[in-house]
Amino acid sequence: MFKKLTADYLFTGKELLSNGEVLLLNDGGLVEAVVSANEAGEGVEKIEGIICPGFINTHCHLELSHLKNTIPQYTGLVGFVQQVMAQRAADDAQIQQAIVLAEKEMLQEGIVAVGDICNTAHTIPQKQQKKLHYYNFIETTGWIPAMAEKRYEQAVHLLQSFALPKSIVPHAPYSVSEVLWEKIAPHFANAIVTMHNQETPDEDALFQKGEGLFLQFYQQLGIHNPDFVPSGKSSIQTVAHHLAGAATLIAVHNTYTHANDWEWLLHWAASNKVQLYAALCVNANRYIEQQVPSVSAMLQMGIPITIGTDSLASNTRLSILHELQTIQTFFPDIPIATLLQWATLNGAKALGMEAYLGSFEQGKQPGVLQLTGINIPKNQLHHAQVKRLL
Numbered sequence: 001m002f003k004k005l006t007a008d009y010l011f012t013g014k015e016l017l018s019n020g021e022v023l024l025l026n027d028g029g030l031v032e033a034v035v036s037a038n039e040a041g042e043g044v045e046k047i048e049g050i051i052c053p054g055f056i057n058t059h060c061h062l063e064l065s066h067l068k069n070t071i072p073q074y075t076g077l078v079g080f081v082q083q084v085m086a087q088r089a090a091d092d093a094q095i096q097q098a099i100v101l102a103e104k105e106m107l108q109e110g111i112v113a114v115g116d117i118c119n120t121a122h123t124i125p126q127k128q129q130k131k132l133h134y135y136n137f138i139e140t141t142g143w144i145p146a147m148a149e150k151r152y153e154q155a156v157h158l159l160q161s162f163a164l165p166k167s168i169v170p171h172a173p174y175s176v177s178e179v180l181w182e183k184i185a186p187h188f189a190n191a192i193v194t195m196h197n198q199e200t201p202d203e204d205a206l207f208q209k210g211e212g213l214f215l216q217f218y219q220q221l222g223i224h225n226p227d228f229v230p231s232g233k234s235s236i237q238t239v240a241h242h243l244a245g246a247a248t249l250i251a252v253h254n255t256y257t258h259a260n261d262w263e264w265l266l267h268w269a270a271s272n273k274v275q276l277y278a279a280l281c282v283n284a285n286r287y288i289e290q291q292v293p294s295v296s297a298m299l300q301m302g303i304p305i306t307i308g309t310d311s312l313a314s315n316t317r318l319s320i321l322h323e324l325q326t327i328q329t330f331f332p333d334i335p336i337a338t339l340l341q342w343a344t345l346n347g348a349k350a351l352g353m354e355a356y357l358g359s360f361e362q363g364k365q366p367g368v369l370q371l372t373g374i375n376i377p378k379n380q381l382h383h384a385q386v387k388r389l390l
């Protein structure tokens with residue numbers, strides 16, 4: 001017994017079909033096939049709008065959900081990091097309640113899988129309910145070389161608490177000392193690794209010239225890294241060699257990544273056999289820096305793009321569709337099918353979940369979304385709404 005679904009358009013994860021093609025699902029919700037209207041036979045259910053596989057959120061911090069509406073907008077990244085450090089402590093019940101609500105929002109928004117950054121064990125109870133697929137990125141930070149051993153041990157301990165899939169990852173070039181890099185780098189071998197990348201111009205200023213707000217910030221906090229010497233290169237070019245053993249690198253934000261860095265990264269990824277993905281979190285970029293990355297240029301250069309929401313500390317919603325709408329506001333020429341592929345199949349590939357999520361291919365269980373209010377001929381997403389069918 002199959003469920004047979006058709007709509008005005010059917011997005012497979014790769015392409016937008018418009019000739020009445022039918023999605024066949026078996027009783028377990030597994031995809032059997034996408035067939036033509038003629039082959040589908042009787043009992044086809046026709047719905048309005050677009051049928052689409054479930055969305056993949058490649059960058060979130062579920063454990064920061066209790067910071068919703070606490071950090072002001074437009075602080076700049078350094079101000080934002082200061083605020084998160086000052087405000088993230090809260091009582092456990094408040095943290096847990098916010099995690100439950102945030103996950104519920106992601107479910108309602110059609111998200112089926114999340115690449116989630118973990119600095120604490122707070123999200124484990126909710127993740128054990130298996131309402132969503134999670135890739136757990138255990139994040140390490142530490143700019144003081146003498147702290148590296150302790151921070152490394154904490155990360156290894158936390159890693160053991162989380163279910164698969166999981167890996168140890170660096171927070172950002174400006175927050176990981178050389179000693180800490182050397183401790184965590186062996187964990188990257190054949191793993192999926194993610195890192196916040198070039199979220200503010202101060203990041204490159206630190207590595208290129210030893211200038212910018214990060215130095216002031218570290219001085220104020222009494223954080224000294226005597227090993228640090230500016231490399232004269234961009235932040236990503238300075239630290240990438242530590243990541244060369246990874247199977248996949250998901251570079252997050254990339255708000256200030258210039259074309260020459262992308263060219264360098266594409267070459268670096270090819271020569272080290274690293275699958276490179278960019279995770280865009282445009283609503284967070286606007287919230288913090290009032291800036292968006294050069295998305296059209298990234299598309300033209302062939303950067304594989306995925307979509308993240310970042311956390312409720314820097315976003316008002318955890319909605320992939322809302323991220324796509326913001327991208328479209330700034331880059332109206334990007335075809336909707338391209339945006340939807342970033343939100344589905346590309347995300348599933350980046351998180352190593354393409355065997356079961358991201359597209360309507362036989363044997364997958366990617367979830368089924370109904371998208372309404374999208375004007376395909378005019379390439380307009382602004383009135384779009386998402387409803388979860390499966």
Ligand SMILES: [Zn+2]
Binds near residue numbers: 059
């Ligand atoms: Zn983040």
